[in-house]
Amino acid sequence: MAERISLEVPATLSALCSVRMVLGGLGAGLDYSLEDVENLSLATEGLFHAALQTESCERFSVEVVITDGDLSVYSGEFRSADLRRQVEDGDEGCLDLCRLLRETVDEVHCREVDDAYQVVLVKRGRGRGTSE
Amino acid sequence: MSGRDERRVNDPLDLQAPPGQERALDGDDVEGRAGTAADRQGRGRDDSEKLDQYLLRRYHLYGDRKAREQLITMYLPLVRSLARRYASRGEHFDDLVQVGAIGLIKAIDRFDLSRGVELTTYATPNIVGEIKRYFRDKGWSVRVPRGLQELNIRLNKVIDELVPSLQRSPTVKELAEAANATPEEVLEALETSQAYNSVSLQASPNGESGEEDAGLIDYLGGEEEAYDTMEDRTTLAPGFAKLDKRERYILHLRFFEGLTQSQIAERVGISQMHVSRLIRRSLEKLREEIGELDSTQVMRPPGSVHDS
Numbered sequence: 001m002a003e004r005i006s007l008e009v010p011a012t013l014s015a016l017c018s019v020r021m022v023l024g025g026l027g028a029g030l031d032y033s034l035e036d037v038e039n040l041s042l043a044t045e046g047l048f049h050a051a052l053q054t055e056s057c058e059r060f061s062v063e064v065v066i067t068d069g070d071l072s073v074y075s076g077e078f079r080s081a082d083l084r085r086q087v088e089d090g091d092e093g094c095l096d097l098c099r100l101l102r103e104t105v106d107e108v109h110c111r112e113v114d115d116a117y118q119v120v121l122v123k124r125g126r127g128r129g130t131s132e
Numbered sequence: 133m134s135g136r137d138e139r140r141v142n143d144p145l146d147l148q149a150p151p152g153q154e155r156a157l158d159g160d161d162v163e164g165r166a167g168t169a170a171d172r173q174g175r176g177r178d179d180s181e182k183l184d185q186y187l188l189r190r191y192h193l194y195g196d197r198k199a200r201e202q203l204i205t206m207y208l209p210l211v212r213s214l215a216r217r218y219a220s221r222g223e224h225f226d227d228l229v230q231v232g233a234i235g236l237i238k239a240i241d242r243f244d245l246s247r248g249v250e251l252t253t254y255a256t257p258n259i260v261g262e263i264k265r266y267f268r269d270k271g272w273s274v275r276v277p278r279g280l281q282e283l284n285i286r287l288n289k290v291i292d293e294l295v296p297s298l299q300r301s302p303t304v305k306e307l308a309e310a311a312n313a314t315p316e317e318v319l320e321a322l323e324t325s326q327a328y329n330s331v332s333l334q335a336s337p338n339g340e341s342g343e344e345d346a347g348l349i350d351y352l353g354g355e356e357e358a359y360d361t362m363e364d365r366t367t368l369a370p371g372f373a374k375l376d377k378r379e380r381y382i383l384h385l386r387f388f389e390g391l392t393q394s395q396i397a398e399r400v401g402i403s404q405m406h407v408s409r410l411i412r413r414s415l416e417k418l419r420e421e422i423g424e425l426d427s428t429q430v431m432r433p434p435g436s437v438h439d440s
Contacts, residue, residue, distance in 0.1 A: 024322065034404075
């Protein structure tokens with residue numbers, strides 16, 4: 001059975017602290033390495049920064065789900081096509097959001113939700129990820 | 133060394149030849165002569181003092197930069213020796229050496245030939261002072277309880293110890309156990325490290341950010357050559373120009389070579405925590421730099437086509 005923690009945080013950089021602590025706590029519970037936790041935080045922060053530039057909402061929803069030892073972060077709902085393009089399309093040789101996400105988590109995709117979408121970041125459990 | 137060479141080196145007043153035409157003081161030769169403290173004791177103390185004086189005069193009277201560099205090289209063992217005294221306080225030894233080198237360079241630059249004191253006498257308090265200032269000034273940008281600061285420093289050491297033995301990044305639980313703390317305390321301490329400011333080792337030796345002065349990274353370490361060989365075009369991307377060589381190199385290793393923080397730490401010769409901080413700081417610098425740009429241009433190299 002999946003374990004879920006839902007956060008609704010102000011769309012400000014200061015809210016990142018709360019998100020990081022939640023991710024760190026859950027990562028610790030799953031015995032993730034420090035670097036895995038750090039990478040998941042970097043990915044979430046990168047997405048957060050991009051969303052602040054492209055979305056015009058006052059709050060962000062972040063849902064963290066644990067399934068079979070994997071940690072998934074559902075962020076959104078977003079509506080910006082620009083943000084979606086940044087998440088999905090990267091230029092080879094560029095340190096853009098797409099590369100940042102793909103180099104720090106094991107899976108990135110957008111999930112349709114009505115007329116919006118969520119960005120889903122997945123960090124696999126220890127021994128199944130990329131950074132061990 | 134020939135007899136003629138020896139004579140000229142031992143004669144600090146032998147300044148007839150203009151810089152560049154005098155007997156070449158070979159770097160290896162000088163380093164070999166400087167060597168360790170034991171080496172230093174082994175050779176004649178007078179010779180050593182005269183060599184110092186000779187190089188100091190070449191630098192201060194003729195502006196001979198090579199003499200300055202030779203002095204820096206000669207006295208790095210002293211810096212290392214002094215830095216070692218402070219290495220148990222949670223900061224990486226190499227970082228302390230680089231900070232101490234700032235003190236050494238300041239001492240060489242400010243040395244007053246007319247005072248008649250030895251460079252060692254003058255440089256030692258400068259080096260120690262710089263290291264102490266590092267501990268005092270690097271500081272915390274927000275108020276962090278002392279216990280958490282100390283735990284953070286302890287974690288730095290513990291991570292450095294655990295990574296080689298585990299051959300991977302430790303978990304929070306492993307860190308907590310090794311640092312004699314709870315996982316919650318570890319997480320809190322790590323979060324507070326966001327408020328921790330490291331001295332930029334790219335700062336110029338005189339503490340200013342002038343472009344004419346070489347940064348410490350140009351004086352020390354052997355990895356900078358690798359920084360230069362990095363030809364990935366990302367280094368030309370907007371924002372990257374604001375990063376120093378080491379930051380660009382670390383980002384390259386992490387995001388284009390796919391190295392882990394631990395692997396980068398090993399290759400660059402700094403702690404994993406330091407790598408983590410540098411990555412985070414570099415990404416922040418990039419974001420700040422491109423903040424004014426259209427978000428679709430974020431970190432894209434010049435000339436790339438992007439339909440916005």
